[in-house]
Amino acid sequence: MKNNKCPNCESTEIIENLDLRGGEGNPPYVMVSEPEPPNRPFIWMPKFVRSYIKASVCGSCGYTELHTINYKEMNETYKKGYRSK
C-alpha cells in the first residue's frame, strides 16, 4: 500500500505480499490473450500472458489491496491488443 499506510483508516499495520487463494484449489490470476487474426488458420492457439495476484491487508480494519505481479508484460501485450476473455 502507498507509504505502507491504509488508505481507509490510515493504520500502518499492513500485512504485505499475501497469496490470493481460492478458485477450486488454484490461486486466482489475471490474464490477457492475443486477439483472433482476421484470416484465422484452422489450427490456432492464442498467445497469452497471465499473472498471479498478491494481496496486502490492513491489520486494523481489513482493507485489502491487490497487486498484479506480471504487470509490465501484461501492459505491453495489452497495448498490442491482448484482452481479457
Ligand SMILES: [Zn+2]
Ligand atoms: Zn485500515
